Amino acid sequence: xxxxxPVVSVSNLDVVFNTSKGPxxxxxxxNWSVAPGExxxxxxxxxxxxxxxxxxxxxxLPNTAKVSGSIKFEGKEILGAHQEELRKLRAxxxxxxxxxxxxSLDPCFKVGAQIAEIFTVHKGxxxxxxxxxxxxxxxxxxxxxxxxxxxxxxxxxSGGQRQRVVIAMAIALNPTLLIADEPTxxxxxxxxxxxxxxxxxLRNDRKMAVVLITHNIGVAASIADRxxxxxxxxxxxxxxxxxxxxxxxxPYTQALxxxxxxxxxxxxxxxxxxxxxxxxxxxxxxxxxFHPRCTRAIEIxxxxxxxxxxxxxxxxxxxxFACHNPxxxx
Amino acid sequence: MMNMDTNxxxxxxSLVKDYKIGKRxxxxxxxxxxxxxxxxxxxxxxxVVGESGSGKSTVASxxxxxxxxxxxxxxxxxxxxxxxxxxxxxxxxxxxxxxxxDPFSSLNPxxxxxxxxxxxxxxxxxxxxxxxxxxxxxxxxxxxxxxSxxxxxxxxxSGGQAQRVSIARAxxxxxxxxxxxxxISSLDLSIQAQILNLLKELQGKFQLTYLFIGHDxxxxxxxxxxxxxxxxGKIVEMGSVDEIFQHPKHEYTKKLLSAVLDPTKDLGRFxxxxx
Numbered sequence: 001x002x003x004x005x006p007v008v009s010v011s012n013l014d015v016v017f018n019t020s021k022g023p024x025x026x027x028x029x030x031n032w033s034v035a036p037g038e039x040x041x042x043x044x045x046x047x048x049x050x051x052x053x054x055x056x057x058x059x060x061l062p063n064t065a066k067v068s069g070s071i072k073f074e075g076k077e078i079l080g081a082h083q084e085e086l087r088k089l090r091a092x093x094x095x096x097x098x099x100x101x102x103x104s105l106d107p108c109f110k111v112g113a114q115i116a117e118i119f120t121v122h123k124g125x126x127x128x129x130x131x132x133x134x135x136x137x138x139x140x141x142x143x144x145x146x147x148x149x150x151x152x153x154x155x156x157x158s159g160g161q162r163q164r165v166v167i168a169m170a171i172a173l174n175p176t177l178l179i180a181d182e183p184t185x186x187x188x189x190x191x192x193x194x195x196x197x198x199x200x201x202l203r204n205d206r207k208m209a210v211v212l213i214t215h216n217i218g219v220a221a222s223i224a225d226r227x228x229x230x231x232x233x234x235x236x237x238x239x240x241x242x243x244x245x246x247x248x249x250x251p252y253t254q255a256l257x258x259x260x261x262x263x264x265x266x267x268x269x270x271x272x273x274x275x276x277x278x279x280x281x282x283x284x285x286x287x288x289x290f291h292p293r294c295t296r297a298i299e300i301x302x303x304x305x306x307x308x309x310x311x312x313x314x315x316x317x318x319x320x321f322a323c324h325n326p327x328x329x330x
Numbered sequence: 331m332m333n334m335d336t337n338x339x340x341x342x343x344s345l346v347k348d349y350k351i352g353k354r355x356x357x358x359x360x361x362x363x364x365x366x367x368x369x370x371x372x373x374x375x376x377x378v379v380g381e382s383g384s385g386k387s388t389v390a391s392x393x394x395x396x397x398x399x400x401x402x403x404x405x406x407x408x409x410x411x412x413x414x415x416x417x418x419x420x421x422x423x424x425x426x427x428x429x430x431x432d433p434f435s436s437l438n439p440x441x442x443x444x445x446x447x448x449x450x451x452x453x454x455x456x457x458x459x460x461x462x463x464x465x466x467x468x469x470x471x472x473x474x475x476x477x478s479x480x481x482x483x484x485x486x487x488s489g490g491q492a493q494r495v496s497i498a499r500a501x502x503x504x505x506x507x508x509x510x511x512x513x514i515s516s517l518d519l520s521i522q523a524q525i526l527n528l529l530k531e532l533q534g535k536f537q538l539t540y541l542f543i544g545h546d547x548x549x550x551x552x553x554x555x556x557x558x559x560x561x562x563g564k565i566v567e568m569g570s571v572d573e574i575f576q577h578p579k580h581e582y583t584k585k586l587l588s589a590v591l592d593p594t595k596d597l598g599r600f601x602x603x604x605x
Contacts, residue, residue: 039601045518159382188381189545189589200600215519218591222599245593259523261552262592263575270530271523271552277488278518293520 005075007176007209008057009033013069015052015061017281024281026052028233029069031308034209034226036176039200041212041220041241044230045278050213053230054179057211059090074176091122095170095208099182101162104169105154111165112138112150118172134168141168142198160191164198171202178203180212184219196223217260221245229253232279232289235308239319249321251296288324296325337408338369339507339539340393345402347388347563362388363399364563370556372506375533375540377554377571379547379586384560386543390511393541394428395419406507424454427500431512433492437484443470444480447499454503469498473528490521497528507539514549526552547590551575559583 015027027049034040042050056067057078071079073093078086098104106114115134119125125133131150138146141164154162163183170178180199184192200223203210214220220227224241229250237250248254258272276293279285285292291301306322347363363385370376378386391397393404395411404411406422414422430436437446447469448462457465467477473494484492493513500508510529514522530553533540544550550557557574559567559582567580578584591599 045520189547190381190585193589193591196600216591217519217593218596221593222591222596223601225601241597245597256519257593259520260593261523261526261546261548263548263551263587263590270527273523273527274520275524277490278520 004035004037006033006035006072007074008211009070009072010053010057011070011072013053013056013067013071015049015056016066016068017062018064018066021282023066025284026065026233026281027056030230030233030235032228032235032238034177034211036209037203037207038225039203039210039212039223041214041224041227042230043214043217043220043227045215047232047278047281048230049233050215050230051181054181054211054213057177058094058096058179059086060096092173093176095173095175095178097163097166097170097178097180097183099185101159101166101186102154104166105162107154110151110153111157115150115165115169115172118169122173137168137172138165141165141171141202143168158191159187160194163187163191163195167195167198167202171206171208174206176208178208178210180210182213182215185214185216192219199223217245217256229256232284233281234289234305234322236290236323237321238308243319247319249319249326250290250323251294251327252290253321254327255295288322296323296327298325300324339372339407340368340370340541341403341405341408342366342368342389342393343403343405345389345392345404346400347385347392347397348400361563363392366402366560366563366565368558368565368568370507370539370541372539373533373537374556375542375554377542377544377550377557378560379544379550379557380560381586382545383562385563386560387511388563389560390428390509390541390543394426394509395422396428420454424450424503425505426507426509427503427505428509428511429493429496429500429513432516433489433496434484436496437492439484441483442480443475443482443484443487443495446484446495447480447502450499450502456503465502466498469501472501472532473498474524488521489517490524493517493521493525494528497525497532501532501536504536505538507541509541509543510553511543512545513542515545522549529553547575547586548592559586 011031013027013030017024017026030053042053044050055061057071067079070077112131112134115137116130119130119133120127135146135150138150143149143161143164184195187195221241227241227244228235228238231252237244237253248257255274259274261271274293279289287303288301288306291297301324306324308320308322345363345366349360349362350357351360352358380386392399444466447466451457451462466480470477470479475494514525517525532538542550542553551571554571557571558565561582567574567583574583578587
């Protein structure tokens with residue numbers, strides 16, 4: 001992936017929320033980047049810091065979040081940049097899709113009007129030009145009969161079509177970065193497949209960088225070029241989809257993969273499980289956050305936080321993992 | 331797990347559920363469940379799969395007698411459930427239990443775990459107060475929670491713990507049949523396997539009969555002996571787990587299976603032309 005300059009590159013990112021019970025660190029010194037035409041998937045459980053990571057970039061974190069470190073967008077530092085400049089950058093260069101399309105759409109406006117508004121506001125188009133453009137866009141996200149659909153309200157569309165409308169809005173201004181936060185979690189499996197195919201097609205056609213968040217390992221495997229596994233606010237393993245899923249090194253990744261029931265192995269009487277529960281941000285264990293649940297934990301895991309590194313080198317663009325006591329061999 | 335029992339525990343025949351939709355002038359009928367027949371034998375687990383709107387949960391609600399069917403027959407242990415009244419109905423309510431997707435909406439936020447789990451015992455006037463308390467501690471142990479959890483309120487529980495409490499409550503009355511409607515869908519990834527193992531272990535231990543609804547086919551395959559595939563209110567295919575998932579015959583079943591994303595088999599499935 002190193003041949004293209006990254007669209008976004010995040011380094012030493014910390015996000016701390018100021019709450020009534022004191023500061024909570026949601027993200028702890030994470031590093032990642034994504035190149036044009038590349039799909040980077042952040043995989044983790046709820047509270048692991050997936051959404052906070054990407055919304056530090058999209059600017060959708062609440063005011064109580066204190067973001068520090070560095071976020072470079074197309075080479076330019078955006079942390080601490082001027083608000084107005086940021087607003088423009090985020091509107092035009094970053095598209096965001098959320099899990100539930102109904103909350104992204106206004107029930108009182110026709111979907112065509114909601115898309116057209118983007119063009120009248122940002123491109124100064126006339127209303128009728130903007131409408132035509134909206135219909136074209138609906139066509140490009142493969143909504144059948146886009147003229148008629150543009151004239152409808154969100155409640156008249158199916159879940160999959162609504163998500164396509166939201167995708168259309170996200171890509172309206174040709175963003176260089178598409179952030180998809182659990183884009184298919186609320187959808188049926190066959191619709192999920194269609195939406196993932198669409199995201200990948202748009203990525204290829206437009207050479208967008210895509211950052212996709214999911215808790216579904218199958219989704220991650222099917223669409224990712226590279227994957228980062230997050231646990232308790234840190235990236236614990238990262239690499240190409242093949243490296244991370246076929247030769248997982250971190251005990252957490254290994255346990256997640258083996259605990260998943262799969263068709264064809266249904267004769268198993270018991271699934272391998274991870275004991276305990278994911279920690280809350282207020283009570284992240286010392287040392288490696290995973291150690292109380294880890295079968296390979298040793299003394300050092302309780303006190304020293306393992307750094308993300310490769311056995312051979314510290315270059316994190318390769319397969320890297322944060323573990324003191326990884327399993328030898330495969 | 332084959333059973334010598336010749337009579338099924340649950341026998342559903344020509345089950346129909348219609349909903350009237352729209353305004354009076356333009357009323358149309360939506361057939362949510364369309365002539366469904368199936369049986370579940372004691373100690374077996376039937377998995378029901380299908381996309382949203384296929385009628386899975388409607389069938390589950392009718393079996394739990396939370397919803398009256400438009401027509402058709404549902405027999406539980408040989409008795410038509412529509413005709414149950416009085417003491418027989420109360421018995422049915424004891425023998426059939428449900429566990430739903432979101433444990434926090436099935437638990438009363440103002441009740442401690444102790445109160446939630448013992449409530450069915452109180453309703454059915456089982457045991458003395460001391461016996462009920464002892465029973466709650468037994469149940470907590472059964473579902474893998476420490477005794478100290480009895481004093482907690484739902485907001486002090488994680489999703490997995492809350493679902494364990496829901497399961498403990500469902501077990502309180504020693505039911506024979508448990509309807510599980512997406513019981514792990516709202517749980518964290520690393521917790522799902524724990525709950526699946528628990529459900530399977532309890533089934534073996536108490537000879538429970540399950541109706542398991544799920545959208546993740548791998549999960550359904552793990553729990554179930556037999557599978558029933560529903561599409562727009564109809565059963566399109568039914569058979570053993572292996573028959574349905576290894577040798578699907580119906581187009582819809584094949585479509586469902588092709589939409590499963592497996593971390594190994596589907597690695598890079600959508601990367602397509604770019605690779």
